[in-house]
Amino acid sequence: MTRHEGGDDFVTFYRQYTKTWVHALATVALTAFGTLTTLHRLFAVVAIAAYLVPLVVQYLRYSAEPEAEAEASDETDARPTGRGAGGATGTNGGAEAKATAGQSATEQPTAERPTAEVARTTETASSDESEPADRADRAEPAESADPESPEPSTSGPEWTAVDSPTDETLFDAAIAGGDAYAVGSGGVVVAGSGGDDWRVVLSDGPGAGGNALRGVDAVTDGGVWVAGDGGAVGRIDPETGRHVDYSAPDGDTSNVAAVAAAGESGVETVLLADGSGRIRRGRYREGELSWDDPVKPGSGSSIAGVVLRDDEVGYVCDTNDGAYRTEDGGRTFESVGPVGADGTLADAAATGPRTCLVAADDGVVHRNDGTTWTPERAGERTLTAVAASEVLAVSCADDGSVYERVRAGEWDRRDAPTSASMRGAAVEASAAVVVGDGGVVRRRGSRT
Template identity: 35%
Template sequence: MIDRIDETLFDALERVRDVGPLGTDDEASDERRDDDAVRTDGGSDGWTDAESPTSRTLHGVVHGQDGPYACGEGGLLLGRDDEWTILLERGPGVSDNTLRDIAATDDGCRVWFAGDSGALGYYDVADGHLSDYTAPMEKTSTWEAIAVAGPTGEEHVRIANGSGEVLDCTVEDGCPVWGDVVEPGGGSTIPGVTAGPNGFYAIDTSGGAYREPATLSGESDASDDTEDAGDEWEHIGVRNAEVDFQDVWAGDDEVFIAGADGIAYWYDPDCENWTPLHVGQGALQAIRARGSDTLAVATGGRLYEREASIRWTELESPTEKSLFGLALARSSADVDDGLATAPLDVAVGAGGVVLERDRSDR
């Protein structure tokens, strides 16, 4: 008898748990369907956990002419058409050296990537051609970051390593021409470098930020003095920086640095002034802006979006895995000659996680 009573109570508790203490069965079912919908679409903020073809960590992502590309552990290169697929299993040198960063030409027709043991190469989007330029200038240390400016075949490239060095490269007659190797700072690791309209920017782990002006980097009206451009990096901050820097991004009239402890720094080139911003929790790993959109990703699967000049909101995320790379959707205004665009914001990270947000209505 006692066993039967216990079974009856158990059944009743299960019934209460399923139906809820208030409301009808239909109301409870509707609530459960709503909850399921939230879990499926990654939350009201629209981020979804895309199906990834790998469990290897992905460190960087960028939009090419035909869609996003991501690089990561073991020399992995992924591309996305209707779905994400593996393009390279073992990197540009058919080795398993991890690729740390990825960048695309202005027209998106060529994707460059760099990483461990001097790994360096590019992938031509149109024909799938791979070129390996590993260990340029006999440099075999880890490339931490890469930035590209200009169209395919005329691009200017900056590659930075863990020894605080930046190698400049210009593509001439279809072939890379290597310039000087310089140290913008004091030799600290350079985890981020980016190409902006006003030149190249770099950061190091000593809290330094540096700029190479556009006229020297070859982006506009370059003269015969460009072979000495690598010597012209100028220190522009950051005064009293209190966190480690992870990433840098530059736009028309502002520069962002992503740092530890949820801190970002915003730079106003006109006033030559840096302002610290509290974004949220976790170590910020990447920050990007496009138009009115500014987003950052961090450890623990955190996603942040700037709502106003100083206010940031944490978005609902479908993962708790740390995110390391971020690429924002391109619009038709971002590319020339009617090139294809990909209406997706993409974040990548640990364990091969790939998050997407459809921005076709942007």
């Protein structure tokens, strides 16, 4: 549970406690023993105890967390890590290890540290609980940072406006090496690397169809994949700007809600998600693209987000509280839900081979550590996208708010002034962009 300093400590604890399975079980016990008071009044004492004892125990554990975290931090700081600051982009919400950024550097075994210990350290460091590797790039957040506060935080790199070349609504973004890409209504695709050099790559989509593009993703040193309404699918070569139309895969013109891509240049895996809860897997090999039959990870609810960490591991979330992981590049999926969200899931991001984030429209981001889902409140507005790398997680909302995850369980609202609804986010290492209505683009940069 997230701990906040100050007088509202118990209120913060209790708000999070009510979302746990412990509280649910205690409530059931309270109800069960309460009904037995018709037999004997002493059951009322048992009922109250069944509810209060778990509450007290959980609060004592919660109160002790800061000290335990401090000790763990001291031990971690004293240990050399040798990790790089690599990361990977996320699109349609983004992901730490979508292939747009490639794999991050991994620790190598040393004579002093056995291989097994290095593997454990690597897994811990690559999870979203780890300290950011780019400390010089990110200032320490205020101790009392409260993601529910209406005042944005000014710590860390600033978010600045991009001189966008379009006023079309932008639905999604991706970062590939030096360039960021965004797609939107009318089939527009824009790209740029800085604040003032953005350009229109496509004005009316693959094959000049003019269909709205809902998703974009990119492969490291490879293609940029775009997809959207009417089965629109295309691949853009970032080197030449040339695009190839792959629309209507196997004759299917269903609207594509999201796209994910991973692999190496010329050997790329593409996943298309549609509103019928289907995932279609494509294999691109040196100009030739073949499609598998679509599969349904869940019950058929609309897919809200899809992400590939690499060409094997990926995640999907749907609008019925479902979350799914693939370990074979989208051929099959296993359930890792239900998430337990009060709101409707909106997007997914991978933070490790067994960990992910999903954003919901009630302002909460849910984190999965491989076994358990933990809610983390970012804000009060509808979250529309989430993206993550090894060192940075970003979410955005329908009122123009942008949030960064500053530590485990805590998100800060950043100063990225705009009244436009933000709809998509992308992250690569410590770089990030968010996009939205009216062609608005905000990018994360260094403070001057």
